[in-house]
Amino acid sequence: MMETYIYKIVPYKENFMETITEEEEKIVGEHFEYLKKAHENGIVLLAGPCLDAAFGIVIFKSNNFEEAKLFMENDPAVKRGVFEAELHDFKISIGNLI
Structure with a gap:
């Protein structure tokens, strides 16, 4: 079963x-x-x-944390240093995104 993850992206400059x-x-x-x-x-x-362009989020599914990290790191804006990224396991408690 796939797990849910979230990564927050922040531009590298103000x-x-x-x-x-x-x-x-x-x-x-x-x-x-x-x-x-x-x-x-x-x-x-x-x-x-x-x-306000302070940050963005990506909520996605992956098989495991290592695969999720690879997905995040292969995001072109993360890979090329335009956005800094932070990955977390994420549980959807309310909503119908699943």
Whole structure:
């Protein structure tokens, strides 16, 4: 049975959206496509940023923590250092995301 995980992503610099470079914008686009494809494949349950751009979250399914960590680390924005990420086991107590 697959477990649920969450990773929090935080831009590596303050005022990220106000100072985003073309290269960073490209990487964020790759990040979006990575998560979109994973959602289409039933892995990502929910993902999105805070409207103040302070952080974003990704809630997803994985077989184990090591596999979940690999999924997070392969996110293009994490891999390329645009976002710092923090992974946690996550239990959905209320909601119908399962």
